[in-house]
Amino acid sequence: AQSVAQPEDQVNVAEGNPLTVKCTYSVSGNPYLFWYVQYPNRGLQFLLKYITGDNLVKGSYGFEAEFNKSQTSFHLKKPSALVSDSALYFCAVRDYNAGNNRKLIWGLGTSLAVNP
C-alpha cells in the first residue's frame, strides 16, 4: 500500500539557519511526490513536486527538496530559514490504485517553528 511518513511532528530552527523537514514514502511504482505548506487559518499552498529527472527540485519561496530513491525520501530544505516560514508542512504522494490516480496520500504534517 502507498504511504507517506513525516517522522517529526515539530521542527524548531533559528532564523538564518538551514532547515530540513523530512518525508519518506512507500509506493509500488514511480513516485510522484508533492510538498504543500499551510499558514495559520489558510488553505494549502503548493511548494514543489518531484515527477522525474533531477533529484534536486527547486520550488517556491526558496524551498527545495531532494529526492533519494535508495532511501525513499523526499526531504524539504531551505538554506536560510525566515520567521515567516513558520507553518504546517505536508508531504504527499500520488495514489497508484487504478481509477484513483487523482488521489493524494498525505503525511500527518510537520509544524515548523522558526525562532527569531
Place this chain on the structure above:
Amino acid sequence: DTEVTQTPKHLVMGMTNKKSLKCEQHMGHRAMYWYKQKAKKPPELMFVYSYEKLSINESVPSRFSPECPNSSLLNLHLHALQPEDSALYLCASSQDNSLQETQYFGPGTRLLVL
C-alpha cells in the same frame, strides 16, 4: 494565475439549516475536489469531479451534497449537519490529465455547526 476562490470564508450554521459552499477556478482545470480538514491534520478527500462528472465519493454522508454546474464552479450543499462536521472545507482543482498534475487549493471555508 493559480487562484481558486471560495465563499464564504466563514460560516456558522445550526443543525437544521441548509447552506452552500461555493468554489470557482478560471485556470481551465477539468478536475475539482472537496476536502475536509480538521485542525493540524491533513486534508481528507470527500469528492472528486472530473469533466463535470462525479468520479470519486469517499463514502461521505448524504448530508453533504456536491454539485458541479460547469467546469469552473463547484458547490457543496450542506443540510442537517452535526457539530462534528465543523472543520475547514477546502476546494482544489487540477488539470486532470496525468499523474503529475498539481492540485491547487483555495483558502477554504471555516464551518462551525452549532
